Amino acid sequence: MVEVVAFWRSMRLEAAARSAAFIVAALFALSLFEPQAADAAPNWTLDPSASVLTYQSVKKNTIVETNKIRNITGTLSSTGDAKISFDLNSVDTGVDLRNVRMRFLFFETFTYPTAEVTAKVDPAAFADLPTRRRVKTTLPFRLSLHGVDKDLEASVVVTMISDTQVSVASEAPVAVHVEDFGLLPNIDKLQQAANVTNIVPTASVSFDFVFTADGGKPAAVQTVAAGTAEVGPVATDAAKANFSDEECLNRFAVLSRTGAIYFRQASARLDAKSRPLLAEVEGVVGKCPALKVEVSGYTDSDGSPEANKALSERRARAVADALVADGVPRNQLSSAGYGEDKPVAANDTPKNKALNRRIEFSASKLAN
Numbered sequence: 001m002v003e004v005v006a007f008w009r010s011m012r013l014e015a016a017a018r019s020a021a022f023i024v025a026a027l028f029a030l031s032l033f034e035p036q037a038a039d040a041a042p043n044w045t046l047d048p049s050a051s052v053l054t055y056q057s058v059k060k061n062t063i064v065e066t067n068k069i070r071n072i073t074g075t076l077s078s079t080g081d082a083k084i085s086f087d088l089n090s091v092d093t094g095v096d097l098r099n100v101r102m103r104f105l106f107f108e109t110f111t112y113p114t115a116e117v118t119a120k121v122d123p124a125a126f127a128d129l130p131t132r133r134r135v136k137t138t139l140p141f142r143l144s145l146h147g148v149d150k151d152l153e154a155s156v157v158v159t160m161i162s163d164t165q166v167s168v169a170s171e172a173p174v175a176v177h178v179e180d181f182g183l184l185p186n187i188d189k190l191q192q193a194a195n196v197t198n199i200v201p202t203a204s205v206s207f208d209f210v211f212t213a214d215g216g217k218p219a220a221v222q223t224v225a226a227g228t229a230e231v232g233p234v235a236t237d238a239a240k241a242n243f244s245d246e247e248c249l250n251r252f253a254v255l256s257r258t259g260a261i262y263f264r265q266a267s268a269r270l271d272a273k274s275r276p277l278l279a280e281v282e283g284v285v286g287k288c289p290a291l292k293v294e295v296s297g298y299t300d301s302d303g304s305p306e307a308n309k310a311l312s313e314r315r316a317r318a319v320a321d322a323l324v325a326d327g328v329p330r331n332q333l334s335s336a337g338y339g340e341d342k343p344v345a346a347n348d349t350p351k352n353k354a355l356n357r358r359i360e361f362s363a364s365k366l367a368n
Contacts, residue, residue, distance in 0.1 A: 042078060042213040042214050042215060043075065043076065043077050043078050043213075043214045044075065044076040044166070044211040044212065044213055044214065045074070045075055045076075045211065045212055045214060046072060046073060046074030046075070046084065046209060046210070046211055046212075047165075047210045047211065047212050048071065048072055048073065048232060048233050049231065049232045049233070050210040050231065051072055051207075051208065051209045051210050051231070052068065052207065052208050052230070052231045053068060053069045053072060053086070053205070053206075053207045053209075054066055054067070054068050054205070054206050054207070055067060055068075055069075055176075055203045055204065055205045055206070056173070056203060056204045056205075056206075057199065057200065057203045057204075058199070058200040059196050059197075059198060059199045059200070060196065060197065060198050061198045061200070065093075067091065067092060067093045067094075067102075068091075068092045069086050069087070069088065069090055069091060069092070070087075070090040070091075070092045070232065070233055070234040071086070071087035071089075071090035071233045071234065071236065072084065072085070072086055072087070072209070073085050073087075074209070074211070076121070076211060080120055080121040080122070080123060081118075081120060081121075082117075082118065082119040082120070082121055082141075083116065083117070083118050084116065084117045084209070085114050085115070085116050085117075086114060086115040086116070086117075087113070087114060087236065088103060088107040088109045088112070088113055088114060088115060089103055089109050089113060089236040089237060089238070090233070090234050090236055091103055091107070092234060096246070096247060096250055097250045097254075100250050100251055100254045101190060101193050101194065101254050102190075104251075104254045104255060104257075104258055104280075105186055105189040105190050105193055105254060105257060105258060106183065106186045106187070106189070106190055107146065107183075107186075108146065108186065108258070108260070110258075110260070110276045110277050110279070110280040111147075111260075111276045111277075112145070112146050112147060115143065115144060115145040115146075116143075116144045116145075117141050117142065117143055117144075118141065118142050118144070119139065119140065119141040119142065121139075125137055125139075126158065129158060129160060130160065133159065133160045134157065134158070134159045134160070135157070135158045136155065136156070136157050136158075136171060137155070137156060137158065138153055138154065138155050138156075139153060139154060139156055140152070140153040141153065141154075145181045146181045146182055146183055147182070148180070148181045148182055150180055150181065154170065154174050155170070155171040155172065156168050156169065156170060156171060157169050157170075157171050161210070163213075164212060164213040164215070165210060165211065165212050165213070166210070166211050167208060167209065167210050167211075168207075168208075168209045168211070169206075169207060169208040169209070170205070170206045170207050170208075173204035173205060173206050174204065174205045174206070175202050175203070175204060175205075176202065176203050176204075176205055177201065177202050178201045178202070178203070179201060184201055187199050187201055189257060189258075189259075192257070193254065193257050237283070237284075237287075240287060241287070242287045242288070242289065243284070243287045243288055245288075245290070245291070248284065248287075248288035248291055248363055249363060251284045252284065252293065252361040252362060252363050255277065255280065255281055255284065255361055256358070256359070256360035256361050256362075258277055259354070259355070259358060260273075260274065260276070260277040261274045261277055261278070261319060261358075261359045262274050263315055263318075266311070268311065268314035268315045268317070268318045269318070270318055270319070270322060274322075278319070278322055278323065278326070279326075281323065281361060282323055282326050282327065282328055285323065285328050285332055285333075286327075286328070288363065289332075290365060290366055291332070291363040291364065291365060291366060292331070292332055292333070292334065292363065292364055292365070292366045292367075293332060293333055293334075293361055293362070293363050294333075294334045294335070294336060294361070294362050294363075294364070295316045295317075295319045295320045295323075295333060295334070295335045295336075295359060295360075295361060296316055296335075296336050296337070296338060296359065296360045296361070296362065297311075297312035297313060297314075297315040297316030297319075297335070297336070297337040297338065297358075297359055298312055298337075298338050298339070298340070298341070298342060298343075298356060298357065298358050298359075298360070299311055299312050299339055299340050299356065299357055300340060300343075300347050300353035300354075300356040300357050301340045301343070301347040301353075301356070302347075302353070305339055305340060308339035308340045309337055309338070309339030309340075310337070310339075311337070311339075312337030312338055312339045313335070313336070313337030314337070315337070315359065316335035316336055316337050316359065317335045317337075319335070319359055320333045320334070320335040331366070332366070340356070343356045344356060344358070
């Protein structure tokens, strides 16, 4: 299920970006042809309470799942510059554990928290929108996702809801290919975490974005908990003061599978690339004040068992020390090294050995 969601989301993000671009174009056209002075064309703002982006993914070849990206912002200037941003931490699958897997394992939001669509809209394509009220067109846009920029285009339907509101919707689901954005390896992480196979690396994305002319006020935006409403923004981890025990355990379990803590070869010296994930772990520990976290180190089977155990202990201690240096209370942390014990894969290939060289986080109740 999680794997499917991952694919859906990746596809939906790209599709969402596409739709955003489409929306921008439509809105720009509207702004130019509204019943206002030619030199007073308005800017437009996306209405997050009325806009929706959904994506479908397939796992086990036949099981289809549908999910959403909930927190979306966007603007369209009177000069035709459009930008729409998607908060990938607002992935909504209806299940907290699945949400966390999608965020940390697929999108890697600790490094890439947002996706963005930008476009330059040509008003000539929408010259007759005020009279026709509904126009179908193909719009080009640039999608920035997971550190990759890609130029795309999609077919959209632009509808004038009123003189101050316009909808830009996908005419048909948009296929998004995860490999275009370097996300294919993250499908493997999802499959391993959820013990699922055959996640299709393409998602079908649909969207309906509503823009309001500045001055024409949209409905007030209210943030709700994930899974409690079909459309509109949701509260993400950043807005929560503390996590429930279940939320804490979900996050530590998934963060342990990211493989995003790096050391120099045969060394316990942390690489600077580890900083984004360590910052994420620090934030989770801070919102789980009733739990004590063990930082566990593991190695592959190369070398002697004694040397591997010693190396794993040094690496686990280095991570714990880094977290304490950033403000995590020492009494909330412990560290241990298990060497080549408890492998998660056979030590028979470079890829499997890399899986066994890891740092994990586990939690238990603090003693009174």
